[in-house]
Amino acid sequence: MAHTDHQTMRRVLRREIAGTVGLIADEHDFHTMRRYRSFVFDDHTTYLRHVEALLKSRAAQGSHTTLALFDPEEYAAFCADNGLDPEAPASRSRFTAELAATGPTIPYDGSPLATLVPALVDEAVRQATWDYATSLLTRLGPCPTCGEDIGRTAFTRASALVVRILDTAPPGDRHLVCSVSGTPDALISVLHADDDAGGGVELDEAEALEFTGILALGLATRSPGGLVVRVSAPGTPDRVYGWRLRRGGLTPLTAAEVFDAYCTDIESGDLISPEPGVDYCAPPDLGEEQADQEHRH
Numbered sequence: 001m002a003h004t005d006h007q008t009m010r011r012v013l014r015r016e017i018a019g020t021v022g023l024i025a026d027e028h029d030f031h032t033m034r035r036y037r038s039f040v041f042d043d044h045t046t047y048l049r050h051v052e053a054l055l056k057s058r059a060a061q062g063s064h065t066t067l068a069l070f071d072p073e074e075y076a077a078f079c080a081d082n083g084l085d086p087e088a089p090a091s092r093s094r095f096t097a098e099l100a101a102t103g104p105t106i107p108y109d110g111s112p113l114a115t116l117v118p119a120l121v122d123e124a125v126r127q128a129t130w131d132y133a134t135s136l137l138t139r140l141g142p143c144p145t146c147g148e149d150i151g152r153t154a155f156t157r158a159s160a161l162v163v164r165i166l167d168t169a170p171p172g173d174r175h176l177v178c179s180v181s182g183t184p185d186a187l188i189s190v191l192h193a194d195d196d197a198g199g200g201v202e203l204d205e206a207e208a209l210e211f212t213g214i215l216a217l218g219l220a221t222r223s224p225g226g227l228v229v230r231v232s233a234p235g236t237p238d239r240v241y242g243w244r245l246r247r248g249g250l251t252p253l254t255a256a257e258v259f260d261a262y263c264t265d266i267e268s269g270d271l272i273s274p275e276p277g278v279d280y281c282a283p284p285d286l287g288e289e290q291a292d293q294e295h296r297h
Helices: 002-015 027-033 044-060 072-082 089-102 113-139 150-168 205-221 255-262
Strands: 019-023 065-069 105-107 173-180 187-195 201-203 225-232 238-246 249-252 278-280
Touching (some): 019 044, 044 113, 113 205, 187 205
Antiparallel strands (some): 065 105
């Protein structure tokens, strides 16, 4: 009887242990991992099938599992830095625990891996973009004129602009795209903002931070770029409008400029048919001071 009680208690405890699965999502990375003899899988499809079965099994037992992207090159560097044997399964477990603490993860919610893998990759790209943007903002340092931190000031201003853009948008689901092309690498960020049942706006915090960081970088470095908003609501045409990033500020695009941007093939320059049920229009007034004011970081 005592032995049965111990088994029962251990099963209960096992359900309360959160776990992380380091997922090798890319077939190229999978083949890189095959250089380790202790990695027993020889087919990526079979590997993914077993991972999905494990996730379903843990969910059926009431266990919470998160997914993290397992990068073989990062794993090799981790083992080298920490004096670990990369052939040891314990080393892979330790690396996965590190990913759970510092890397992008998503919770397993019962969705198929075909749905979860793109979401996990998107999360990894979002975190990498955020890290890159914040690194560049930090490097800008203080303003030589007033001494204020340029990156922090730009982020504060970008945050206010994003709030103002959302506040002035018509009711509906908003899809915002911000692109900055003048930094060492072209950057693009997407923000989804949907109406909730209480009349507020639902935002993904990580998405909002990344989006604000990219906009801040464009403002701080006075880089060329743009910000476009698309609003969708039942029973009405989609509304599309936007601004050009110019001289450290947002300059409204005319309805004709928005139309040209959406109805011109990027590669050939040829005109393409406008989408049915879409209004290309000028943006609302943000009340933002013009970019050519006396002092702009």
